[in-house]
Amino acid sequence: MSTPTASPGTSGLMGFVHRRRRGAELFLLVLALAVGVGAYAAVGIGVKGEVPADMVGYSSWLAALTIAAHLVIRFVAPYADPVLLPVVAALNGLGLAVIHRLDLAAGSASKDVARAQLTWMTLGVILFAVTLIVLRDHRRLTRFTYTSGLAAIVLLLLPMVPGLGKTINGAKIWIGVGPFSFQPGEIAKLLLVITFAGYLVLHRDALALAGRRVLFVDLPRGRDLGPILVMWLISLGVLVFQRDLGSSLLFFGLFLVMLYVSTERPGWLVVGGMLFTLGAAGGYYAFSHVQQRFDIWLSPFSYYRPESGPTSDQLVESMFGMAWGGLLGRGFGEGSPWRISFANSDFIMGAIGEELGLTGVLAVLVMYGLIVERGLRAALISRDGFGKLLATGLAAVFALQVFVVIGGVTRLIPLTGLTTPFLSAGGSSLIANWVIIALLLRVSDLARRPLPDLSTDDESADDESTQVIRL
Template identity: 75%
Template sequence: MTVPAVPPGGPLAAPSQSTQAGPANQSALMGFVHRRRRGAELFLLLIALAVGVGGYAAVGLGVEDKIPADIVAYGGWLAALMVGAHVAVRLVAPYADPVLLPVVAALNGLGLALIHRIDLAKDATFARQQLTWMTLGVLLFVATLVILRDHRVLARFTYTAGLLAIALLIAPMAPGLGYEVNGARIWIGVGPFNFQPGEVAKVLLVIAFAGYLVLHRDALALAGRRVLFVDLPRGRDLGPILVMWLISLGILVFQRDLGSSLLFFGLFLLMLYVATERAGWIVVGAGLFALGTVAGYHFFGHVRVRVNTWLHPFEYYDGPPGANSYQLVESLFGLAWGGEIGRGLGQGDPARVPEASSDFIMAALGEELGLTGVIAVLLLYGLIVERALRAALISRDNFGKLMATGLAGIFALQLFVVVGGVTRLIPLTGLTTSFLSYGGSSLVASWVVVALLLRISDQARRPLPDLTPTADEPPDDQATQVIKGVGR
C-alpha cells in the first residue's frame, strides 16, 4: 500500500510529528478525548443571564428609580433563549467550545440593556425590536447547528457562495430595491422588511475565500522576486487580490460604505496570509490599500469629508449635514465624562449622540460604564476571537482552519474599525458593533457566525474514530492509520 505524503509544515498542514512518534505516543494521541464541558457552559450562561437582566434592572433604577415592571417577563424570555440555544448545542454539537455561547449571550444582554437606556432618553422602542431580532438570531443559530452537521459540506459551494456574495453586494444599487441611509447605499427593502445584504455577504465571502485558498494555496505560496528580505508573490498570482481590491473600491465609490470596503479587503488579506504564510502578500495588500486611500481622498468627496472630520473634528462640529463631526465630538465628550468607572447606568447623557444605539454604542458604554466597562467588553470580544482561533488551530481539515480564521477575522476587524472610529484612532467607518449595537441584519448574521464556529469546534474536538482493524480486515501500518485519522 502506498502511503500518501504528509504536507509540509505550516498552519494548514497535518501534524506530521504524529507519524514520527513512537507507538506509546501514538496511542496517547489517539486516546486523547476532549471533555464536553456542557455543564460549564450552562454555569457561564447563568452568569451571562445575570449580566443581561442585571443591566436591564440597573437602567430602570438609574433612570426611573425603580425596577422595570416587566423585569420578570424580560428575564424569562432571555432565559428561554439562552437555555434553548444551550439545549441545541448539547444535543447536536456536544463537543463544541463551552465558552463562545456564554460570552455572546453576555454581550447581547448588555447591548439590550444599553439600547433600553438610550430608548428611555429618546422615547424610542429600539430595545423591543432588538429583542425580536435576537429571537430570530437564536432560532437561526439553532437551525444552522441542526441542518449543518459537517462544515466541510460548505466547501462544495465555494464558487456559488462567492457569486451569491457579489450579487448581494450589488443588490443595493438596483433601482427600486436599494435605498440610501445616512449617505451610504447599503440597504435593500422588500415590502415592509429591510436589511443590509452586506451582513450576509461577509459570511458567504469567508466560505468562498476558504474554499478557494484551500485549492490554490500551493500556487499562491510560491515566491517571486525578493525585495528587502521579503519574497513578493509572482505577478501571475496577483489576480485574486486585485479582484478583491477592485470590489472593495467599488463598494467605497458606489455605495459610499467605507467600513464594508475595509472589512472585505482586510478579511481576504488576512486569510491569504494565513493560508500561504507569505509576508509578501501583506506588503502587496498594504501597497494597494495605500493607493486606494490616496485615490479615494483626491477623487471622491465623501472620502475626503471623512478624513477631514477625523483630522479636524472641532472645526467641522457645526458643518452642514453629511459633512460635520457633531457625533464624533459628542462621543469624545461622553467618553471623557465617563472617566475610569463611568457615570453609572442611567446617569449619563448618551442621547446627545444621534446614532448612540447603533454606530456609537461604544461611546454610550464608555460614558455610563467608563474605561473599566469598555475594557471588559473588549476582553469579551477578545475571548470570542481567541476561541475561534483555537478552533482553527485544532481543526483537522484545511477548510475548517481557514473558515474559522476568517470568521474570527470578521469579529476582530469589525471591532477594530468601530472602536477605532469612535475613539478617533481611524476615520469613522459606519459599521455596527456585533451583538451590542442596534441592527437586525448584523445581529442575526452574528448569531449564524457563532453557530458555524461551534460546528467547526465540535468537529475538531470530537474523538477520533476507532481505527483498530476488525478480524476480517488486514491491519494497516501505523503511519497509514495516523494519516487516516488526521484526514478524517
C-alpha cells in the same frame, strides 16, 4: 478544556481527547444572563428609580433563548467550544440593556428599538439552531465555494437596484421591502468567507510560490496577483458606488488575512498594504465623502456644530461623554448618551464608555477578544484545511469589524459606519453574527470530537496512533 487520555487503539498518552464541557457552558451562561438581566434592571432603577415593570417577562424570554441555544449545542454539537455561546449571550444582553436605556432617554418620541432588537435576537437564535441542526459537517460547504461567491456579489449589487435600494445616513447599503429594511452586505461577508476558504484550499500551493525577492521579502509572482486585484476592485466598487468605507475595508482586509494565513507569505501583506494605500489615497482625492471623513478625523473640533457643511457632532459628543465617564462611568441613568446621534447603532461604544466608563469598555473588548481567540483556537485544532481557513476567516470578521468600529469611536482611525457585533441595534447584523457563531461552533465540535476507533489489529492500531500524533 481538554484532558489527555488513552484512546482506543493508542498507547499511553498518545491519544488526546477533549471533554464535552457542556456543564461548564451552562454555568457560564448563568453568569452571562446575570450580566444581561442585571444591566436591564440597573437601567430601570437608574432612569426611573424602580425595576422595570416587564422585568419578569424580559428575563424569562432572554433565559429561554439562551437555554434553547445551549440545548441545541448539547444535542447536536456536544464537543463544541463551551465559551463562545456565554460570551455572545453576555454581549447581546448588555446591548439590549444599553439600547433600552437610550429608548427611555428619547421618551415617547422614539420607537421601541430594544423590543425590536429582542425580536431580531429571537430570529438570530432560531437561525443559529437551524444552522447547527442542518449543517452536521462544515466540509459540506466546500460544494458551494463559487455559488456562495456569486450569491455574495448579487447581494452586494442589490442596493444598487432602482426601487429596491435605500440610502440611509449617506450610504447606499440597504434594501427596502415594505416597512422592513435589510443590509445584504452582512450576509455577503459570511458568504465571502466560505468562498475565500474554499478557493484558497484549492489554490494555496500556487499562491504560495515565491516570485522576486525585494528587501528580504519574497513577493508573489505577477501571474498570481489576479485574486487580490479582483478583491481590491470589488472593495473599491463598494466604496465608490455604495459610499460605504467600512464594508470596503472589511472585505479587502478579510481576504488579505485569509490569503496570508493560507500561504504564510509576508509578500502578500506587502502587496495588500500597497494596494490599500493606493486605494485610500485615490478615494481621498476622488470622493468628497471620503475626504470629509478624513478631515473630521484629523480636526474634529474644527467641524463641531458648523452652520453649514460636514459636522463632527457625533464624534465630538462621544469624546465628551467618554471623558465624562472616566474610569468607572457615570452609571446607568446618570449620563447623557442621547446627545450622541445614532448612539444605539454606530456609537453604542460611546454610550457604554460614558455610563460604564473605561472599565466597561475594556470588559467588552475582552469579550470580543475571547470570541476571536476561541475562533482561532478552533482553526488551530481543526483537522482539515477548509475548516482551518473557515474558522480563521470568521474570527477575522469579528476582529476587523471591532477594530474598525472602536477605532473610529476612539479616533484611532477615520469613522467607517459599521455596527458593533451583538451590541448595536440592527437586525441584519445580529442575525448574520449569530449564524457566524454557529459555524464556529460546528468547526470546533468536529475538531474536538475523538477520532473513531478504526483499529482491528495491532497494525491498524499503530496507524491510528500515528494519526493522533500528527494532530
